[in-house]
Amino acid sequence: MTVRSSQLFLLGGTFASLAHAAPVDFASEIRPIFEQHCYSCHGPEKQKSGLRLDIKAAAMKGGEEHGPNIVPGKVEQSPLLNFVKGLEKDLLMPPKGKKLTEMEITLLGRWIEEGAFWPEGIDHAKLEDRREHWSLQPLAAASPPVVRLSNWARVGLDRFVLARLEKEGLSPSPEAERGAWLRRVSFDLTGLPPSPQEVEAFAQDQLPGAYERVVDALLASPRHGEHWGQHWLDVVRYADTHGFEVNTERPNAWPYRDYVIRALNSDLPYDQFVREQISGDAVGKDAATGFLVTASVLLPGQIGQDEASKRLARQDALDEIVVNTSQTFLGLSVGCARCHDHKFDAISARDYYAMQAFFAGVEYKDRDLKTPEAELAKAEAVKLAAEILELDRKLAFYAPLAKSGVKRLPVNSKMNTDRFAPVHTRSVRFSIEATNSLEPCLDELEIFNTSGVNVALAAAGASVSASGQVVVADRHDLRHVNDGQYGNSRSWISNEKGKGWVAVEFAESQEIERVVWGRDREEKFKDRLATSYKIEVAEGEGRWRLVADSSDRESFVENKAKAALFSTAGLPENEVRSASLLLAEKKALEAKQVAANNAQKVFAGLFRKPDKIHLLNRGDPEQPKEEIPPGVLSALGAVQLSVDAPEQERRVALANWIADPKNPLTPRVIVNRIWQGHFGTGLVETPSDFGRMGMRPSHPELLDWLAQEFLRSGWSMKQLHKQIVLSATYRQSSKDNAQGAARDSDSRLLWRFPPRRMDAENIRDAILAVSGNLDLRMYGRGFNLFNQRGGLSGFVPVETFSGEGLRRMIYAHKVRREPEAVFGAFDCPDAGLSTSRRRESTTPIQALNLFNSRFTLEQSEAFAARVKKEAGEDIARQVGKAYLLALGRGPSREELAEACSVCGAEGASVLCRALLNSNEFLFLP
């Protein structure tokens, strides 16, 4: 280095510096300048613009924008010097505080001129090799340590916990009472309280293995997947709307929610769970890839029309997939590297875009399901469409008469009927005088005689003529207008904008009474619609008589939310009745049609040819740099595909890499999430950040040991749950003690079971379970929490629930950003961002909601009625029953007396309302 810098000095130096005999000394002359002026922003604490001046290697590399900032020997090319001199506009350094003195600037200049000599080994800090970070290392071999209190431990994990407690001079708490453990484990594994029967049975079961039998039953219960599914959906920020301003309904998202519940209930090995969510389409698990597109997204109409807006929206959408995947499975905040190399972790911007390239062919769209059920639904939808059209024809009989003085419905693009008094004629002319756009188009013109036969059909011998036409092969042709086939691809188009006519001549004179016409009965096109028209019949050579026109119709309004297709205005009563029956039938069929159409689709990403992914300067889509092929994080692996790798292959490759048992992050992250679910806090307190900014594990050996046990069990989540809830650690009492509180008030070291409040969903579910109203139907489209399932705003909460509204809350239609009116306030995530851990807060709004809402009051009434039904008229028995149902125990003598007097005076629902609000009800014991 010395040699090199002296060479530079000779080449680049100016003579001014030669006048000084002694070269500038970094440690005594330069570092103090840096310390005084620079380190507050470019030192150990902060590294603004990525520049750090207290470590040689970092300082010489320079910041993101201007690096290298120090070019040895080249003063003029060293941005650092220009900044302190204020030569760059807006970039005078330091921006605040005292400027460098002339002396200091000269000294700095000389130092650079002389080669910026910075001796090795004098820095106070050392650059950490980010790849050496603990979570990136292979799982360490560990075995349960030796402990003093050896008979306390029940399972392997207990010895790790105990060893740490002993090291800190702490001792474990006594075992919780059986009843407390049962309540705790029931809530913890299923999100519901134990029933009085379960409480009784466990109290009676004094045989060995009683605890294990309870756990096995709870894990086998379908309620388990419903409860733990919610934890997972929190992390992936699942919702049933698209988010952002318009927050439109996402009607086919729920199959993914059901997939998660099924996967957890069936103890799907976690590695497979990972693979299916990234590339389930490759193995026939279509709903699983709903994972990829759980984020908020701007729909096409909400993105600017300009290309830059579109590029940015696409980048945002891809970013969400990268963030979701890396955070959920790997516990890494890869998203931070979108604009610059990660400030703290070994993730470069290049890594980020290489990750993005795996998903470059994923669109936020519904995908057609290829299951047998979906095929059936498709056939069903076709059948229903035909049946609905047939009903429309029948309804046409009841169309109000034209020119009768009754205002008729506006025209619509699907199908219109003009009915008139029966008239004899050989031919009919349909003349169009205006359209909503372009040249008019008719897909079919039907003319019915008084016997109900369409006499306009070519097959019936009718012939057609027209003012003109545009012929497009297999689509538009005059002969399509009476070929008996519907839709745009069997239609006539005029050759004139806004006008044109079609005339039909029958084989013989007919007594006709109805003309039925439309733009597109298949409802794909809404343009080219005749908005002003007249229908005439021939009365002899060259004379036409008007029988119907658009003048008595309401005027046509484009994009009117839902145009009515039928009106009974002006009909005699008996016809109103017949028409109403048909309409009801039609409505029912249409509901089935919606269901059949939805059953063919799942919002699980549409896969297409991948976009080219470029490294983007500062994350700006307008500043693309080189193209980046799909590749895994360079600090962790070497899997890389070519830039033209096919779409599915990309995702499969990524999934295999994440789910590889050798990936050190994947098992650690999930084991930690499960631990957190049980104890409220993970061994790593930051479950979605195992990076350098995250917390280090409280018990590193335990984490690695559990991860290895997990792999040995074949990635079985249920095995892990079982191990944890049967442990001595988990069985401890949650009671406080002075010794523990003094040393570790958060119980991070688990000297007791850390008490916690139930989550929002569990509170609602538990209330319903206790009131006897819980509806245990599983799966399917979510029930409503509001008067609408999506939309801009104005969500009016449902206050009184019945029927499917009494199902578990995981089956609610989750509207992004709209907190549920009662339970939303209990820290229920709004699905905007990933919630890896719910923050438990306590607010007066929660108290108002839980104490005063219709929901609580109605369920208190139901609870009281249930108690009365099950316990009879005796008030003491009612109180006993209420306590048992709500708290899993009978009342004390004092409680009984108190409750009896209240129930006697005000009725049992008062007691029930208090119980449902009580701390004992809401906290895990």
Add this chain to the structure above:
Amino acid sequence: MPSSNSELLSLPGHVLMDRRRFLSNSASALGSIALTNLLGGDGLLASHPVPAINAAQPYAPRPSHFPAKAKNVVVIFCAGAVSQLETWDYKPELVKWDDKPLPGGPAVTFQGPAGNLARPQYEFRQHGKTGKWVSDLIPNLAELTDDIAFVQSLTSKSNTHGPAENFLSTGFNLDGFPSLGAWTTYALGSENDNLPAYVSIPDPRGVPQNGANNWGPGFLPAAFQGTTMSSLAPIRHLSAGVSKEADVAAKALLQRMNARHLEQNPGNGKLAARIASYELAARMQLSVPEISDLSTEPEHVLRAYGATDTQSKDKAAFARNCILARRLIEKGVRFVQLFNGAYASGGKLNWDGHNALKEQYDVHANILDQPAAALIQDLKQRGLLEETLVVWCTEFGRMPFFQKGAKGRDHNPDGFTCWMTGAGVKGGVSHGETDELGRKAVKDVHPLYDFNATILHLLGLDHERLTFEHNGVQRRLTSVEGNVIREILL
């Protein structure tokens, strides 16, 4: 550590307080971290100091980072993007260029093809000592310019209402981040714990485009989300609608149940906090109806705000919202957000003037102008403006040209105006400029980050130090950006 009003706390509250004292006196290594943890302030790195929140009193006042100029904030949020060219940003050049194409202008903007430049749709005249040019659209607000600091060179990171309202309210385009009001009350609590610390008052015509995102807590504890109430819709669940006897009996029974349970589980701060939350709820049940009852306001006040207007019920309702805002501020509520304009509606219900700008702005300005101006004057008269910051903002501006075939302007995130007045703000200042046609900010350009950083600064908060750890990132209102706009500060 807030303990000044500990005498107000019930027995369980004292248990909590005693425990906290006990902990802070202990020599525990983990104790100091644990203290911040009572309200879910978890995952915190020791190097990031965070507000110490007492779970039993989440709205208790907390100290700012440095002495604050402003104690409270009222934000008047005009949803839909108010055109700077029809309000505060006087562009005489645009008159000359009326109906001519913008040389080198974009062919396509957010909603479609661009049309010709269009002159401001209202006349401008000078106001006050500074001679600030303001349009005739807003004559009452125009009278206040000597007290206002305008920032005329703001930029947004999105040209779409949803992400841009997110950006204005939370500092990020994406959904899910905490709002300015949530950050503020998280940091500072409130001066009145009988009322929510943060109140959001929706426009009588409906909630703004981005709905609850504008007052959401994001990943901050739920205690800090805005509580919505307005002169038309009170807080939900304030009462149960059961007989008074049954209500009192249930409350008393619950209190005894919880007290007994706490006795059996001594030292559990979460239990004590829940008990305290019911006490606070009970106080809110009394104080909220009282504050919403405008019948005690004298006639001349109602008239001054326009609350008696019979021509426009929307104006009268917005005026009542403005009076409500003043009453909340009077009572020490920390953060009040007052919305003017509802959701997307082709410009009918908010300031999104794409097609018929003048026609629609006549309506909207009539609703905004008199009530908002009256609010500021009322605060000033009562001496409240010395401690209260009033902010007027909108998510972005509008283009100097009309859209093709329309009489309205498209979205423009590249240069627009917001302003503030009151505590700590220099009056009669117009900072920053757009180009002579108002297309882009060109002088002293400020991304909205700077505007938000300035608001926090006035509240005595350093936007770089007000952080919260979420999924591994120390999040801030201003992301990794933000410079306080010192030119508009006293």
